[in-house]
Amino acid sequence: MFTSIRPDNPEGYAEALDRMKEIVQEIPGFLGYESARTPGGIGITVAYFRDEASLAVWRQNTEHQAVQRHGREHWYDAYSLHVGKVERSYSFDRR
Amino acid sequence: MFTSIRPDNPEGYAEALDRMKEIVQEIPGFLGYESARTPGGIGITVAYFRDEASLAVWRQNTEHQAVQRHGREHWYDAYSLHVGKVERSYSFDRR
Numbered sequence: 696m697f698t699s700i701r702p703d704n705p706e707g708y709a710e711a712l713d714r715m716k717e718i719v720q721e722i723p724g725f726l727g728y729e730s731a732r733t734p735g736g737i738g739i740t741v742a743y744f745r746d747e748a749s750l751a752v753w754r755q756n757t758e759h760q761a762v763q764r765h766g767r768e769h770w771y772d773a774y775s776l777h778v779g780k781v782e783r784s785y786s787f788d789r790r
Numbered sequence: 791m792f793t794s795i796r797p798d799n800p801e802g803y804a805e806a807l808d809r810m811k812e813i814v815q816e817i818p819g820f821l822g823y824e825s826a827r828t829p830g831g832i833g834i835t836v837a838y839f840r841d842e843a844s845l846a847v848w849r850q851n852t853e854h855q856a857v858q859r860h861g862r863e864h865w866y867d868a869y870s871l872h873v874g875k876v877e878r879s880y881s882f883d884r885r
Contacts, residue, residue, distance in 0.1 A: 696791065696836055698824050729793050731826040731834040739826040739834040741791055741872075773883040777836075779874040788868040 697740045699774035708770055711762050718756060724749025743781070750778070792835045794869035803865055806857050813851060819844025838876070845873070 732738035819840035827833035
């Protein structure tokens with residue numbers, strides 16, 4: 696779970712996000728992500744991985760690490776990251 | 791982690807949300823929450839509890855359960871709920 700505060704459209708952000716989506720989707724064990732952002736407020740992105748090993752591939756990707764550094768230096772005012780293990784899930788869909 | 795799709799301002803929603811915030815904040819072991827919503831898109835709310843026992847108090851609160859039922863009947867098109875255990879956390883703040 697990645698929660699962040701940043702300006703609306705920092706330079707280079709959209710392109711980097713597109714590239715990160717490409718990379719993460721190639722990782723075996725990546726299950727998907729959901730993202731929401733309140734205009735002028737915080738953004739929350741939740742990414743799901745099958746196991747620690749597949750998450751480690753993402754964490755150790757050098758291109759991802761370079762973008763993380765760039766984000767701390769240029770884009771984000773603040774963020775928090777929580778890593779956890781999903782224990783149970785429920786869903787509802789009327790559609 | 792609660793991810794939902796619903797209309798922008800369903801009837802009774804804002805009042806119920808205010809009431810739910812009151813109730814949950816009284817629960818010992820409730821640590822806080824973060825919420826983001828993309829206009830016209832999905833909303834993600836992440837609530838943090840100290841342990842399973844404090845989460846159970848929230849889950850079993852009868853007023854909360856009544857609002858959940860009302861939400862399924864009247865507000866939400868779809869939602870998913872994932873319950874998990876935070877294993878590690880990182881944060882960054884330049885401010």
